[in-house]
Amino acid sequence: MPSCHITVPQNLALQPHPIARNKTVAVTKLSAGTTILTVPCLCKVLLPAEKSLRCDFCLCIPDPNQNALRRCTGCISYWYCDTKCQLAHWRTHKKYCKNFNKYSASRQFSQLESYEKLDMMLLTHLLAELSARDAEETDITEVDTFRSLLPGPVSERISLLTCPLTTNYKPHANPGELFSRFGRNNFVIHSHFTTIAHGIFPLASRLFNHSCLPNAIAKYILTPAAEVQMTVVVIRDVSPDEEILIPYVDPALLETRQKMFKFTYGFTCTCASCRALDNIMSHQSLIDLEDISTHCAALRRHVFPTVTSDNPIISLPDTPPDLNNVPPELQDILQESLLAKLCELFRNASHDGPVEVAQETGLAVLAFYVLIYPPNYPQIGMHALEMAKTAWNAIITSESAGSLNEISRTSLLKQARACLGLSRHILDKVGSEGDAGGPLVEMQVLNGLLKSEANRKGGVNLNGYVLREVSARFTRYLAGKRTEYVRFKRKV
Numbered sequence: 001m002p003s004c005h006i007t008v009p010q011n012l013a014l015q016p017h018p019i020a021r022n023k024t025v026a027v028t029k030l031s032a033g034t035t036i037l038t039v040p041c042l043c044k045v046l047l048p049a050e051k052s053l054r055c056d057f058c059l060c061i062p063d064p065n066q067n068a069l070r071r072c073t074g075c076i077s078y079w080y081c082d083t084k085c086q087l088a089h090w091r092t093h094k095k096y097c098k099n100f101n102k103y104s105a106s107r108q109f110s111q112l113e114s115y116e117k118l119d120m121m122l123l124t125h126l127l128a129e130l131s132a133r134d135a136e137e138t139d140i141t142e143v144d145t146f147r148s149l150l151p152g153p154v155s156e157r158i159s160l161l162t163c164p165l166t167t168n169y170k171p172h173a174n175p176g177e178l179f180s181r182f183g184r185n186n187f188v189i190h191s192h193f194t195t196i197a198h199g200i201f202p203l204a205s206r207l208f209n210h211s212c213l214p215n216a217i218a219k220y221i222l223t224p225a226a227e228v229q230m231t232v233v234v235i236r237d238v239s240p241d242e243e244i245l246i247p248y249v250d251p252a253l254l255e256t257r258q259k260m261f262k263f264t265y266g267f268t269c270t271c272a273s274c275r276a277l278d279n280i281m282s283h284q285s286l287i288d289l290e291d292i293s294t295h296c297a298a299l300r301r302h303v304f305p306t307v308t309s310d311n312p313i314i315s316l317p318d319t320p321p322d323l324n325n326v327p328p329e330l331q332d333i334l335q336e337s338l339l340a341k342l343c344e345l346f347r348n349a350s351h352d353g354p355v356e357v358a359q360e361t362g363l364a365v366l367a368f369y370v371l372i373y374p375p376n377y378p379q380i381g382m383h384a385l386e387m388a389k390t391a392w393n394a395i396i397t398s399e400s401a402g403s404l405n406e407i408s409r410t411s412l413l414k415q416a417r418a419c420l421g422l423s424r425h426i427l428d429k430v431g432s433e434g435d436a437g438g439p440l441v442e443m444q445v446l447n448g449l450l451k452s453e454a455n456r457k458g459g460v461n462l463n464g465y466v467l468r469e470v471s472a473r474f475t476r477y478l479a480g481k482r483t484e485y486v487r488f489k490r491k492v
């Protein structure tokens with residue numbers, strides 16, 4: 001494996017790790033919300049579902065008030081905000097534009113699994129980037145860092161594949177050697193915590209190991225006409241010498257996450273959450289997952305014992321969850337499929353009612369998250385925001401149907417304010433990320449609506465604004481979709 005000097009940010013230090021080669025520790029105390037690293041993207045590829053919806057250069061969604069995306073007339077397979085983005089991308093796109101369609105329609109390509117297709121496209125983009133850097137004689141520190149990353153196995157079938165490059169480019173490393181770094185090191189790029197692309201951020205890969213109870217998270221900054229950047233933010237106070245750990249996969253994938261560590265990353269996670277979960281899963285009894293009300297009640301009783309419709313104030317723990325303390329009847333329901341079911345029920349009911357179902361399942365999802373995720377994990381904040389918007393929408397829709405009494409209004413308003421407070425507490429630490437708009441703007445809008453509601457005089461509806469966009473992201477947050485482009489089975 002090529003050695004390479006790594007320049008580590010000032011407040012961090014690289015130290016030996018017994019299994020994972022190196023670990024990165026804090027040098028000084030870091031408080032929650034501190035950005036510890038911002039790095040450029042070496043190259044990236046949009047998920048097929050995002051193609052033609054986002055710019056292939058800057059990954060942004062076009063402003064609806066401006067022109068639609070322009071298509072590359074050469075391959076008609078790449079889309080751009082405007083000439084500026086297209087020209088910026090042409091630096092590398094010209095290296096495969098002409099051969100792209102023949103390649104993507106080829107038998108060898110169509111026989112690949114979806115994650116393999118995505119990887120081959122990423123490899124093509126990487127080779128084109130290396131070729132451009134070679135020609136430009138630009139700084140190759142990032143490339144050297146990428147080549148020094150821990151490799152994983154590559155199947156012979158994959159190493160025999162070619163990329164649609166128009167010139168016979170022989171980069172510093174052969175394609176197989178580059179490809180072998182993908183599985184253990186690449187990142188999913190997300191906007192508002194929904195995956196949109198895969199990308200290579202070499203320094204971040206080199207620095208951070210995984211934990212299912214992380215103290216930091218990666219977020220992505222999308223700027224029109226600029227390359228995407230990754231930023232790593234600590235989500236709780238970190239002491240000097242403490243290792244900085246990020247989640248490689250969503251810790252809520254209770255059953256699949258260990259398989260992903262094994263097959264994709266080549267290690268067994270031994271964090272406190274995985275150790276407790278292994279024990280729980282070896283004792284789980286069969287339960288009726290369809291008995292939703294019973295499971296919702298059990299989750300609420302254990303996690304939020306004081307929350308009722310009269311007292312909807314939810315407080316979240318500020319210490320990491322310990323699954324060893326979960327009572328046996330709850331241990332049986334700690335299942336990924338139940339969480340997916342609860343998310344789906346919440347999404348449907350928060351759109352179409354009944355509001356009681358949205359409240360019951362929404363609180364159960366929050367309880368589930370509190371049992372799995374560490375404090376300030378973005379998904380907890382995102383879900384609290386969905387619950388706040390759901391309560392707001394319930395006020396507006398039942399009011400316009402003439403079915404809202406004063407007691408329900410007061411309770412729903414309390415709920416909306418309490419949930420908005422929780423989401424602000426978390427998402428303000430995470431800060432802005434992804435596309436324009438998103439949760440920070442939604443929180444501002446809802447805050448304004450709740451304030452105007454507080455000033456409202458005797459029964460006159462000053463603001464009938466329903467936050468319709470509320471739960472669209474839940475449709476993409478169900479278990480199946482979370483793992484579509486992830487390797488589960490390594491075919492070597």
Ligand SMILES: C[S@@+](CC[C@H](N)C(=O)[O-])C[C@H]1O[C@@H](n2cnc3c(N)ncnc32)[C@H](O)[C@@H]1O
Nearest residue numbers: 019020021022184185205206208209210265267
């Ligand atoms: C992105 S790299 C991490 C950087 C690595 N520490 C280095 O020195 O280059 C991912 C690899 O680090 C190792 N790793 C990361 N987190 C780990 C953990 N919690 N336990 C064991 N190995 C881990 C695994 O080999 C994994 O495939």
